Amino acid sequence: MLQDGSVHVHEPPATPARTRLIVDVDTGIDDALALLYLVADPEAEIVAALCTAGNVPVDQVTVNTLSWLQVCGRPDIEVAAGSQVPLVAPLMTTEDTHGPQGVGYAELPEPNRPRSSRTAAEAWVELTRQHPGELTGLVTGPLTNLALALRLDPEIPLRLRRLVIMGGCFHHPGNTTPTSEWNVAVDPEAAKEVFDAFSVVPADRRPLVCPLDVTESIEMHPGHVAQLARLAGCTADETLSVDDPRGQRSCSAVPLVRHIADALRFYMEFHHDQGLGYLAHVHDPFAAAVALGTVPYRTRPATVDVELDGRLTRGTTVADLYGMWGREPNSDIVVGTRPPVFFERFLERVGSYIRDLNLPPSKN
Template identity: 35%
Template sequence: MPTRLVIDTDTAADDCFALLAGALHPAADLIAVTLVAGNVGFARQVENALITLDAAGRPEVPVHAGAERPLLREWVSAENVHGDGRGGHAFAVPERAVEAEHAVDALVRIAREHPGEVDVVAIGPLTNIALAARRDPAFPRNVRSLYVMGGSNNGRGNITAAAEYNFYVDPEAARIVFSAGFDTTVVTWNLTLDQALFDTARLAAISALDTPLSRFFDLVNAPTLAFDRSVGIDGSTHPDSLTVALLLEPGLVRRSRRYFVDVETQGELTRGYAVFDWGVFGKEPNATVVEEIDAAGFHRFMLDLLARRP
C-alpha cells in the first residue's frame, strides 16, 4: 500500500522536483502539501506549488498555506540562489485557491485522522512542524516518520560558514522539532553535495529524455545550477528530491547512524549550526542520519520520474 505522504515545503527549484516525486511515485499517496516561509516570497511559493502539481497532472492534491515567517526572527530569502523558484519562466498560474485550512491545522488533523500511518517530509524551515508539535503534543507520536532535509553533518554550511539554510532561517523551530519525540530521519545538505551532485553528464541525461517533465526540470533548475557553478560546485544539488527519494525507496540508503541532533540558536557566528553528537558525550540519540547513499540509484530515480508523461 502506498505511504500516506505530506510534503512541507518552501517551493522553489528542487522543492518542485521533490513534489513531482511525491505526486507521481507509485509508492506515494500524496495527500497534502503544506507551505512554510523559506526560499522565495510566500505568494510565489504558493504559485510554484500549484504550477508543479499541474505539471504532475495532480491538481486535486490540497495545498495549505502555513507560517509566513519564522517563529521569532525575520524571514531570510534564498532568492539569490533560486531566483523566483521557477526558472524565471512565465508558467500559467492555476486559478484555484489554496485550502482555507491553515497548514498547521491540516498537519495536526491529518496525523490525528491517520495515527501511525502518515509520513511527513519537511524540506523547508521547520516552522510549521514545530507549531504543529506545540499545538498538539500527540502530533509527533501520530506521525509515523518525519524526514527532515536540513543541517550539515559537522560540515560546512550553505548560507553561512556554519549553517545550512533551513535551520538558519528558523533555528528555534528546528530545536523544538528535534526535542519533540518524532521518529526523525535527517538528510543533510552536505550529503547531496558530497554524494548526489548532478554533474554535466547527469544533467545531460535528464535533458536527453525530452519529456514535458524533463523540460520542466531544465527550466526550473537553471538558476540554481548557475548559482552552484558560480560558487565552485560542479553541477546542481538536489537535497529535497533526495529526501523524498530515500523515504520512498529506502534501498537507496547504504549507511545511516543514530545521533543526538541539536541546533544552535544563540551563536553570533553559528546561528543554525546543527550539532551531530556521535555518541561519546552521553546524549540519547534522537534522529537517524543518512551518511551514505546509492548515488547512481538516486539519479535513476530522477530519470524514471522525469521520463513519466502525466
C-alpha cells in the same frame, strides 16, 4: 541505551511499500523536483503539500506549489499555506539561488484553483489525527509549520509513522554560514523545537535527517537533464552547457521538460558562479527517496540539537554521536548513499511519468 555511534545500512526493499506523505516545502527548484518524484512514483501518495516561507516568501511558495502540481497533472492535491515569518528571526529568502519567483527561469502557468482554507499547521494536526500511524512527514524547507503544529498538538510525533528532514550539516561546511545549512538557519528555533519534540518517539520511528554532508553528493549534471528528456519521449536533445548564453530558454515541446530545464539552468548557473561547477545539488529529491525507501543509505543514531545563541554559530546543528550529553538519541542521521543508484531510479520514474503524461488520449 545511549548511542554507540554504529552505522546502520538501509537497502531498498524488493517489493516497495506504499507510502502516504505530508510534504512541507518552500518550493524552490529542488523542492519542485522532489514533488515531481513523489507524484511520479506509483507507491507514493501525497495527502497534502504544505508551504513554508524559505526560498521565497510563503505566498510565492504557495503559488509555485499550486502551479507545479498543476503542470505535473495533480491539481487534486491539497496545498495549504503556513506562517509568513519564522518563529523568532526575520525572514531570509534566497532568490539569488532559486530565482525571483523561486523556480529559476521556469515560467509556470497561473494556478487554476485556490489554496486550502486551513493553515499548514492545522493540516499537520488534523491529518495526523485522521490517519494515526499511517503518514510519513517529509520537510524540505524550514521547520516553521511543524513547530507551530507541535504547539497546537504536542502528540503529533507519536502519530506520525516517520519524519524525514532535509536540513542541517554536521561534518560538512554550511551553505548559509560557515557552519549552518539554509533550512535550519532560516528558523533555528523551529528546528530546535522539532528535534526536542521528537525525543519521545521509539527508536524505529526517530526522524531521518538528510544533511548537506550527503545531499551535496547528489549532483545533477547537464547529462542527467538530457537523459531525463530522452526518457520523457523528447525527440530533440535537451542540452544545458556552461557555454550557453546566460538565461537561455528550453525549446522543448514537452511542458514539464521545458520547466525542468529552465529551472535547472538557473540553479546550475548559480552553482557555477559559486565555484562549484556547472551542476545542481538536488537535496530535496534525495530526501524524498529516503522517505520512500527507494535509495540505499546509511545512518547513525545521534542526539541532535540546534545552537540558538552563538554569535558565529547560530543555526548550527550539533550531533552527539556518543552520548556525551547523557540524552537518548532523537534522530538517525543519513551519513552516506550511492548517488548513481539514486539518479537511476529518479530519472527512470520521472522520465516515464512525463512520457505517459504527455501521451495523446486514447481513442478507445
